[in-house]
Amino acid sequence: xxxxxxxxxxxxxxxxxxxxxxxxxxxxxxxxxxxxxxxxxxxxxxxxxxxxxxxxxxxxxxxxxxxxxxxxxxxxxxxxxxxxxxxxxxxxxxxxxxxxxxxxxxxxxxxxxxxxxxxxxxxxxxxxxxxxxxxxxxxxxxxxxxxxxxxxxxxxxxxxxxxxxxxxxxxxxxxxxxxxxxxxxxxxxxxxxxxxxxxxxxxxxxxxxxxxxxxxxxxxxxxxxxxxxxxxxxxxxxxxxxxxxxxxxxxxxxxxxxxxxxxxxxxxxxxxxxxxxxxxxxxxxxxxxxxxxxxxxxxxxxxxxxxxxxxxxxxxxxxxxxxx
Amino acid sequence: xxxxxxxxxxxxxxxxxxxxxxxxxxxxxxxxxxxxxxxxxxxxxxxxxxxxxxxxxxxxxxxxxxxxxxxxxxxxxxxxxxxxxxxxxxxxxxxxxxxxxxxxxxxxxxxxxxxxxxxxxxxxxxxxxxxxxxxxxxxxxxxxxxxxxxxxxxxxxxxxxxxxxxxxxxxxxxxxxxxxxxxxxxxxxxxxxxxxxxxxxxxxxxxxxxxxxxxxxxxxxxxxxxxxxxxxxxxxxxxx
Amino acid sequence: xxxxxxxxxxxxxxxxxxxxxxxxxxxxxxxxxxxxxxxxxxxxxxxxxxxxxxxxxxxxxxxxxxxxxxxxxxxxxxxxxxxxxxxxxxxxxxxxxxxxxxxxxxxxxxxxxxxxxxxxxxxxxxxxxxxxxxxxxxxxxxxxxxxxxxxxxxxxxxxxxxxxxxxxxxxxxxxxxxxxxxxxxxxxxxxxxxxxxxxxxxxxxxxxxxxxxxxxxxxxxxxxxxxxxxxxxxxxxxxxxxxxxxxxxxxxxxxxxxxxxxxxxxxxxxxxxxxxxxxxxxxxxxxxxxxxx
Numbered sequence: 001x002x003x004x005x006x007x008x009x010x011x012x013x014x015x016x017x018x019x020x021x022x023x024x025x026x027x028x029x030x031x032x033x034x035x036x037x038x039x040x041x042x043x044x045x046x047x048x049x050x051x052x053x054x055x056x057x058x059x060x061x062x063x064x065x066x067x068x069x070x071x072x073x074x075x076x077x078x079x080x081x082x083x084x085x086x087x088x089x090x091x092x093x094x095x096x097x098x099x100x101x102x103x104x105x106x107x108x109x110x111x112x113x114x115x116x117x118x119x120x121x122x123x124x125x126x127x128x129x130x131x132x133x134x135x136x137x138x139x140x141x142x143x144x145x146x147x148x149x150x151x152x153x154x155x156x157x158x159x160x161x162x163x164x165x166x167x168x169x170x171x172x173x174x175x176x177x178x179x180x181x182x183x184x185x186x187x188x189x190x191x192x193x194x195x196x197x198x199x200x201x202x203x204x205x206x207x208x209x210x211x212x213x214x215x216x217x218x219x220x221x222x223x224x225x226x227x228x229x230x231x232x233x234x235x236x237x238x239x240x241x242x243x244x245x246x247x248x249x250x251x252x253x254x255x256x257x258x259x260x261x262x263x264x265x266x267x268x269x270x271x272x273x274x275x276x277x278x279x280x281x282x283x284x285x286x287x288x289x290x291x292x293x294x295x296x297x298x299x300x301x302x303x304x305x306x307x308x309x310x311x312x313x314x315x316x317x318x319x320x321x322x323x324x
Numbered sequence: 325x326x327x328x329x330x331x332x333x334x335x336x337x338x339x340x341x342x343x344x345x346x347x348x349x350x351x352x353x354x355x356x357x358x359x360x361x362x363x364x365x366x367x368x369x370x371x372x373x374x375x376x377x378x379x380x381x382x383x384x385x386x387x388x389x390x391x392x393x394x395x396x397x398x399x400x401x402x403x404x405x406x407x408x409x410x411x412x413x414x415x416x417x418x419x420x421x422x423x424x425x426x427x428x429x430x431x432x433x434x435x436x437x438x439x440x441x442x443x444x445x446x447x448x449x450x451x452x453x454x455x456x457x458x459x460x461x462x463x464x465x466x467x468x469x470x471x472x473x474x475x476x477x478x479x480x481x482x483x484x485x486x487x488x489x490x491x492x493x494x495x496x497x498x499x500x501x502x503x504x505x506x507x508x509x510x511x512x513x514x515x516x517x518x519x520x521x522x523x524x525x526x527x528x529x530x531x532x533x534x535x536x537x538x539x540x541x542x543x544x545x546x547x548x549x550x551x552x553x554x555x556x557x558x559x560x561x562x563x564x
Numbered sequence: 565x566x567x568x569x570x571x572x573x574x575x576x577x578x579x580x581x582x583x584x585x586x587x588x589x590x591x592x593x594x595x596x597x598x599x600x601x602x603x604x605x606x607x608x609x610x611x612x613x614x615x616x617x618x619x620x621x622x623x624x625x626x627x628x629x630x631x632x633x634x635x636x637x638x639x640x641x642x643x644x645x646x647x648x649x650x651x652x653x654x655x656x657x658x659x660x661x662x663x664x665x666x667x668x669x670x671x672x673x674x675x676x677x678x679x680x681x682x683x684x685x686x687x688x689x690x691x692x693x694x695x696x697x698x699x700x701x702x703x704x705x706x707x708x709x710x711x712x713x714x715x716x717x718x719x720x721x722x723x724x725x726x727x728x729x730x731x732x733x734x735x736x737x738x739x740x741x742x743x744x745x746x747x748x749x750x751x752x753x754x755x756x757x758x759x760x761x762x763x764x765x766x767x768x769x770x771x772x773x774x775x776x777x778x779x780x781x782x783x784x785x786x787x788x789x790x791x792x793x794x795x796x797x798x799x800x801x802x803x804x805x806x807x808x809x810x811x812x813x814x815x816x817x818x819x820x821x822x823x824x825x826x827x828x829x830x831x832x833x834x835x836x837x838x839x840x841x842x843x844x845x846x847x848x849x850x851x852x853x854x855x856x857x
Contacts, residue, residue, distance in 0.1 A: 053657050055664065104839060106656040107599035107798075111790055112839045118787065119832045126825050178428045178437070185425040188414035195374060195408070197400035197429030197477050237783075241664055248661065285675035285779075292669025299661040300650050 007168060007256045015161055018154035027153035029270055034160040035222050037262030040246035041167035041255075042214035047244060048253035049174045050207035051187030052101045055240045056113030059120045060090040060212040062234035064219025066124060069137045069229045072147070079139075079148045083220035087213040094212030098205030117235050124231035136230040139223055148224040156225055163221065164259065167214050171255035174207075183207060187253075215243070238288065245291055248298050251305025260306050265291070327352045327512050328373070328404075328481050333382035335368055342368040343379070344536040350481065355503075355513045357527030357544070359520065361556055364533040366516045367409060370483055373514075374406050375399035386480065401429060403480035407470040409489065409516070413458035419445060419469055420454045426476030437476075444472040448502060464495040471502065481512040488519050500526060524548055532556070570699035571816055577701065579812035580709035581767055583716055585785055586792040586804040588763030591719075594799030595736040595756040596652065601663040603789065604782025605670035606761050610636065610768020611777035612674060618685045618772075625685055626707065629769045633762055640761030644754045652753055674779040682776035708770035715766055716805065719759070723801070732756055736799065784828070788815070791835040 014030060021027060039061060046052045067086030068079040100112050125134040143149040150156060174180035185193035186200045193200050223229045233239065250261025272287035302309055326349035335343040343365045350356050358366050371377040373384050375396040383392040391399050414422050423441035431437050445454050448468040453461060458469060474482055487503055488496045500522055507513055517523040523530065524544040532540040532547050534556040540547045547553055589603050613632055617623035651662045692703045723729035735742040735752045743749050792811045796803025811831055818830040
């Protein structure tokens with residue numbers, strides 16, 4: 001169980017930063033940190049708290065992105081509506097994946113989730129009549145809050161922060177509430193949880209659905225912020241891994257971890273892209289090499305993530321101070 | 325009036341018959357032991373009573389209501405709790421959180437569940453370990469933890485799979501005393517136990533299984549002297 | 565009617581290659597209980613090896629094949645030592661993320677070194693077409709099939725009769741017992757991993773003259789291999805062999821009936837369907853998937 005204070009500081013700094021910071025690059029980084037942090041937090045609900053490791057969460061992200069983009073570009077409706085519809089559709093698919101999670105464990109479940117995101121990738125990139133196919137969809141810019149056509153990055157920080165805080169509160173609920181304790185039991189040992197009267201199957205499905213809906217909401221905001229949806233990006237396995245990576249680096253099953261992980265991952269990515277992006281298109285991949293290696297190193301050597309690692313350090317220091 | 329009634333339960337796995345027409349009753353407040361050599365079908369029977377397996381034939385009732393067909397969590401909520409032969413504590417959670425999971429089946433209030441869990445942890449003698457991770461416990465401590473966790477669900481009948489198995493000699497008397505105390509407190513228990521000395525000492529009645537069938541059912545010393553029971557165990561001894 | 569023989573021969577040719585990829589994957593799973601999510605990246609690397617050997621040294625891909633076997637054995641051995649060995653007794657989740665991390669690192673290493681451009685190995689006999697009973701095929705496909713079948717047969721013989729193969733099968737059945745019997749399981753895992761990589765490395769070289777190579781080229785093939793491996797029952801080598809043919813048939817017939825654009829959807833849906841209906845595979849025992857082993 002983690003203390004709330006660091007999270008309050010984190011979100012307060014993020015919320016107040018736009019009042020001070022005018023630099024577009026920094027504000028852009030902040031928006032991205034919050035979007036990826038929220039996506040990672042959403043992943044964490046299923047992967048960290050419920051123990052259902054998915055590498056297909058980009059399916060939900062892409063659904064949200066497409067829903068927002070299609071509502072704006074095709075039907076000239078509000079992307080907020082698109083966000084809601086995307087979240088509902090993602091929840092429906094979450095039900096199916098949740099059902100699968102009750103039949104499959106470990107690598108089988110991972111493979112099934114990858115297959116799901118691949119199916120959506122193919123549909124997104126091949127169904128020209130509906131999705132504009134592999135070229136992707138430009139999201140039209142229509143000024144106004146209802147149409148999410150906002151040029152001011154400060155406002156974006158606050159919009160995304162709202163979703164980030166929601167995702168954080170969902171995680172906090174999972175640490176403090178009855179359902180959270182029960183879900184932790186399911187993650188540790190499903191049969192033992194069942195034997196204690198925990199409705200394991202329903203809880204897992206619920207966690208995956210909430211995770212899916214939050215991820216779709218992130219996708220919708222992201223599409224609206226970036227202004228373009230590319231099927232090969234939003235449905236990619238790399239993107240799913242990115243969510244997982246931020247959560248793992250920050251600390252699986254911790255509420256603030258995904259946001260800290262995202263701050264680190266996004267900063268490194270932005271830096272490496274800026275550093276090597278200009279030289280040759282291929283060198284952009286360097287940050288992904290770093291991702292891959294970081295993943296291998298983290299799960300092996302720092303499985304508790306940043307939050308756990310910092311926590312250990314503080315505790316050790318506290319003990320050292322008391323001891324002499 | 326029986327509390328738990330097992331009626332004509334059979335279970336096959338492929339060609340192997342694990343349980344064949346098993347029937348017996350447990351009355352409220354009774355402590356019934358289940359014995360039998362390896363492969364007698366004791367654990368399968370437990371899995372069937374607790375809803376993890378579904379029997380091919382027969383049914384299990386608790387106080388007249390049918391348990392068969394319910395999922396394991398629903399069976400627990402009806403009032404049947406269990407421990408596992410191969411211990412399954414929630415490794416990554418603290419002892420307190422482990423027990424709270426059980427308590428939260430009966431209360432929605434987390435604080436209340438925490439108090440209740442502390443009480444039970446004291447009852448099984450694990451208070452110093454309350455905040456330790458379950459993975460740091462010894463086998464004997466894990467047995468107590470599983471006991472506390474199961475008790476937290478406020479069972480009407482508690483099924484114990486191997487109370488003393490895998491525990492060193494010195495810990496056995498303490499665990500036996502714990503089981504006796506629970507029974508003295510009015511709890512109904514169904515206990516699988518390998519150790520004949522232990523089971524004849526605590527049980528009021530013993531059901532003996534062999535090759536999936538009930539071969540004896542009665543008072544402990546009568547069952548211990550039963551010719552078929554002795555044969556089953558001796559046969560086992562010769563094989564080993 | 566020339567369609568039916570063409571479809572049958574296409575299925576066989578495609579299935580032969582898929583089998584070689586799937587057999588390596590299932591071997592690794594069977595012995596080590598690890599799903600290698602980086603399998604496709606080794607395939608991609610092998611295709612690049614064939615490409616560079618061809619364009620820089622003018623090596624024919626079939627000559628490269630001979631050279632690449634020890635090369636990929638060494639690469640497999642090294643990647644086991646550095647990446648897999650530290651997590652061989654860790655939880656499933658740790659192993660999954662380790663191989664996923666390896667996959668991402670290798671894929672993007674290729675991207676950085678060789679860009680995202682698709683590259684082709686254009687041999688002299690690329691366009692040479694052979695006719696078999698009314699069906700037309702190019703030589704590369706047939707050679708790939710023949711070599712892949714020979715290679716797979718060789719692997720089966722190795723597993724069946726060689727001492728190392730027997731030890732590997734013993735470890736697959738019960739790793740604890742094998743360790744107690746004095747088997748050096750660490751060495752067995754290293755050999756298994758390396759042999760699995762050699763299989764997919766050979767498949768990559770064989771595919772190079774037929775398909776273009778680019779950093780993510782491995783994904784499409786390895787997805788097919790996953791389908792085959794799960795369909796055949798994870799860890800079951802004979803099952804994988806048969807399942808590879810089934811998947812190839814689905815792909816060939818699917819392409820013919822609904823067009824190549826949607827054929828992937830077909831086998832992915834087949835995959836999800838199998839996971840729902842018979843997760844332990846066509847021949848496997850039920851329940852393995854729920855145990856997560």
